[in-house]
Amino acid sequence: MVDAPFTLGAVAYDPKVVTIWDGFRTWFNARGFPFDYVLYSHYERQVEELLEGHIDAAWSSPLAWVRARRLAAAAGTFVQALAMRDTDRDLTSVVVVRANSDIETVAQLRGRVVGVGAVDSPQGTLIPLAHLQSLGLAAGEDFEVRGFDVGVGLHGDHIGGERDAARALTEGRVDAACMIDGNHLLFTREGTLPGSSMRILTQTAPYDHCTMATRPLLDAETAGRFRELLLSMSYADPSVRPLLDLEGLKAWLPGRTEGYAQLETAVDTFHFYDRAGHITALDYRP
């Protein structure tokens, strides 16, 4: 019987995911590291199967990381954040209003309508709403939240929700819209948000995005070898560069967990998961 390969889970939020992990699979195998992958239709099942040990690693959204960490802790074990993309570090979200709006301060959002992305989007919904909460405005109480649920279960990987919120802002259907900084630049460039007629009201503190989570009890040598290979991927290598471009990174960096503090707070604030990692958000159906 052939030894089982190291198996990674990834969420199929886009057809390119197959190209990416097929390519990485070939790359790892060529380096003597038997590797395979399985795809999930949403993050919740992937997290659960990581905790059950069906997969060795899970390419995880920040929200998936938070849940995996909580589930593991509740079970008296732990998961590890092994590596992340260089582009996963120090992101921010912004709350945008129309430039001619009478909303000059965050406090003036009181009584207004704020557009957000999918219910499970860290960057388009949870973190910016927690940011507003930290500034004294409770979502759903001090202002109305209008969600644009596209790709629920994909933890905001699908850009559609944020784009719909941005469109609603330009069309006057909401008074403010939340989005990740990178999408603000993208929407401004593509014309979804005409730059001169929009204004950034507030920006969150930096946070981290995806991470490569490994299952409880994965042996240190295997984890170390996997991490070593990830970190050795060079942008100068033509066999891997197209895959790095598709996945949106120039280099893998060591994982770190301090960048998830804002999201942990948001998850508690909005009762998305409980402390043991159970899904408690009432309106969440992945």
Add this chain to the structure above:
Amino acid sequence: MPDTSPLSTIDLEALGLDRGAHLLVDRALAVLPVGGRLLVRGRAPALGIHLAVWARARGHGIEDLPAADGETRATLVRGGADVARWFGAERAGDPSPSGVSDRPDPTWGFAARGALVEAGGKSLPLDLDEKRWVWTDLAPQLYAQAAASQWDPNTAIDWGAAEPLPREIEAAVVQVMTYLVENEQAALVVPARFLGRIHPHFREAMQFLATQVADEARHVEVFTRRALLHGGPLGASGVGGRASLGTLLEEPDFALASFLLSVLGEGTFLNLLAFIERFAPDAVTRNVARLVRQDEARHVAFGLGHLEYQVTQDPELRDRLRAAIVRRHDALASTAGLSEDVFDALVILAAGGWNPEAIASGYRAVERLQVDMHDGRQRRLVRLGFSSADAAELSALHTRNFM
């Protein structure tokens, strides 16, 4: 130890990264070494946020973002990703025709010949990727000639000058035109099928075939237009002629297909078109034949040229050429070949009248035409290195349908 190297500075003024400011930042970073620092200043709204996003995506570092008095100030640290991207890049041969590679890398794909090609990527599924299979040094010249010789069917022929002909003469013209349309449609499809299989590195060969396809499209148009000029119905299409043309599509090898189509078929058509030009009963038919013949002569020259080149590289090709003629002959042995309708129509055109003497003269002219076709094919076969005896034998096996 603190970095004490002088800091380069760029002032973007009011230009934002959503409006093209990245070009200025890129330009300023390009002259710095990896790790070099650039102070970026600007007053565009959201510049600080967008700079961080942009730097992150490009693999540059960003050190601080202290904004003051409406001005954003950020220090970018040049990353090495753009340098790494071009590691192992190579030129896709030389842009001039003399620099064509014998076997271009399939990963060069559609890159312009001579372009700097980023290493990696998938190969294009192009099987005609060796110089000896598609090239002739005449290709640039023939393409230039083809591009300069394109004519507009609407203006190159004075369609309004057409005078009505006696009914039976008109019917003969229409029958010949109907036959020519059928043949030219085959002559369009055959090179078109190979066009997409040629490595674009052999640009002039690809361009030439594109003009050949366009030529045939024009020929189909003018022959159709002449056939319908006086409102009559089109002529007949025989099974034998269609079977003969169908065998051209069955030949998957570019060398063999262009041998059968261009060297033998279109070569034979040069005589046919000269015949029609000579005996045409009206100016429109004469001019149509003349214009088409000029194009066909180029197609024959290209086909002969690249086969001559290929034969010098691969003398055994001659055996395959011989086998292709024999195979096609055998496949068509049980078919009728040129339909009687077409043959008779040619006789009527050359006769110019209905008395026995005129018909006898027309018949002799068509016999002479077939001798001329046979002679022409033999000359071209000899150019490809066949002996006179072989050329005579092989020419005799060519389809009776002419194309």
